[in-house]
Structures are given as structure tokens and as C-alpha cells.
Amino acid sequence: MKILKLLLMAVLLIGTMNNCRKENGVFDIKPEHFLASDKYNSLKLELVAVEGFEPHPEAIDNLVSFLENRLNKPEGIEFVQKTISSPENNSFTPEDLRDLEKDIRSEYAHKDDLTAFIFYADRGYHTDSQNAKTLGVAYSSTSMCIFKNTVDENSGGLTQVSEVELESAVLIHEFSHILGLVNNGTPMHQDHEDPSNPGHCDNENCLMYYSSSTSELLPILQNNSFPTLDNQCLTDLRQSGGK
Numbered sequence: 627m628k629i630l631k632l633l634l635m636a637v638l639l640i641g642t643m644n645n646c647r648k649e650n651g652v653f654d655i656k657p658e659h660f661l662a663s664d665k666y667n668s669l670k671l672e673l674v675a676v677e678g679f680e681p682h683p684e685a686i687d688n689l690v691s692f693l694e695n696r697l698n699k700p701e702g703i704e705f706v707q708k709t710i711s712s713p714e715n716n717s718f719t720p721e722d723l724r725d726l727e728k729d730i731r732s733e734y735a736h737k738d739d740l741t742a743f744i745f746y747a748d749r750g751y752h753t754d755s756q757n758a759k760t761l762g763v764a765y766s767s768t769s770m771c772i773f774k775n776t777v778d779e780n781s782g783g784l785t786q787v788s789e790v791e792l793e794s795a796v797l798i799h800e801f802s803h804i805l806g807l808v809n810n811g812t813p814m815h816q817d818h819e820d821p822s823n824p825g826h827c828d829n830e831n832c833l834m835y836y837s838s839s840t841s842e843l844l845p846i847l848q849n850n851s852f853p854t855l856d857n858q859c860l861t862d863l864r865q866s867g868g869k
């Protein structure tokens with residue numbers, strides 16, 4: 627029996643992400659800008675979903691709760707959502723996502739306010755195959771994509787984790803890449819990067835662990851427990867300005 631591989635990815639965050647992207651052509655956004663409050667004291671999450679592929683409200687609540695517990699944003703975290711018609715892509719490459727974002731993103735960093743962009747896609751990642759599919763990808767310093775159809779196809783069944791659990795895990799995992807984990811812009815206080823899977827933690831019980839099969843995917847979700855970062859990742863965030 628073939629095992630479907632489910633992948634969590636960080637494009638650009640691996641290798642080139644340490645060089646900050648120009649945000650809207652003006653601001654250099656770094657992981658510490660999300661974590662600390664010295665430059666930006668609030669965060670707005672802009673989510674754009676293809677109609678019919680909207681997020682579970684509880685999954686968004688879990689992401690916001692995670693960010694409130696980890697980011698120093700005294701003016702708070704705001705969430706806004708809108709839907710669009712399908713862009714009619716057969717699949718999405720990082721370049722496709724960046725081009726689409728230019729057309730549909732409306733919120734950018736301004737004065738004391740930082741923003742992040744989340745896209746809920748109706749099609750899969752361009753590298754998907756019958757036996758390996760990508761659940762989510764962080765493709766720039768402030769942007770990520772959730773492949774909603776792939777998430778739903780691999781959750782909610784009798785032998786699968788719930789849709790909310792998996793969607794929450796993917797959201798938090800990908801946003802943690804934006805926060806610079808692991809060794810992707812947020813310095814490690816101690817080496818805990820998996821040498822075989824750059825950008826991921828070497829602790830198999832950590833949310834940032836790279837899993838390649840359904841039997842290993844996000845073991846923290848087993849037994850109905852909610853995904854968490856391990857102490858190594860949490861320490862990295864705190865030492866770069868987070869909570």
C-alpha cells in the first residue's frame with residue numbers, strides 16, 4: 627500500500643529568505659518585526675480565500691491565539707477576510723502566488739502597523755503527485771498559502787485528524803516559518819535544525835518537525851492533542867523579541 631506524503635514547505639524561507647523582501651517596495655520586513663514591538667506594535671492578518679474554500683473559523687481562532695501568545699503587539703492583532711472567484715490555475719507555483727498576490731492583496735505595512743497575507747487556494751501546489759502533496763507554503767517574508775482542498779482531503783475521516791486540527795497545524799507551521807523558524811531569519815540559541823530538512827526542527831514532537839508521510843505527519847496531532855512548538859523553537863522566538 628502506497629503512503630501519501632503530505633508536505634509542509636517554506637519557499638524562500640529556506641536559503642534565500644534570510645535576505646528580506648521589500649514589502650510594497652518600501653519596507654524591509656524581517657522576522658523580528660513580527661516578534662517585537664519596537665518598530666510595529668500591531669498586526670493585521672489579511673486572508674483572501676477562493677469562494678468555496680474558506681477557512682474554518684476555529685482554525686483562524688487558533689492561529690490568532692498562537693500569535694497573541696508569541697508576538698509582542700500591544701495594539702493587538704486584527705483579522706480581515708474576503709473571498710474571490712477562482713483564478714482558474716491548474717496548480718500554483720511560488721511565482722503564481724506572488725503574481726496573484728499583487729492583484730488581490732490590499733494591506734501592507736504602514737507606520738506602526740504590520741501586515742501578513744494568507745491565501746486559501748482552490749488548487750494544489752505545482753509539485754503535487756499522486757503520492758506526495760503539499761499542504762501549505764510560506765513563499766515570502768509576509769505571505770503564505772494554504773492548499774485548502776488538499777488539507778480537507780486528508781483530514782476529517784475516521785482514521786484521520788480533524789479538519790480543524792490539521793488546518794490549524796498547517797497555519798501555525800507556515801506562519802512560524804514567517805517568524806523565522808527554524809534558522810530562517812530568527813537565530814537559533816542552540817543548533818536544533820534538522821540537517822536533512824533545512825528550515826525544520828530536529829525534534830519529532832515539535833510542530834516545526836518535517837514529516838514526510840501520513841504515519842509521521844505532525845505526530846503532535848495524535849491523540850487529539852493540539853500542535854505546539856518545542857522549547858528550542860520557543861526560546862528562539864523569545865530571544866528575538868517574542869513572548
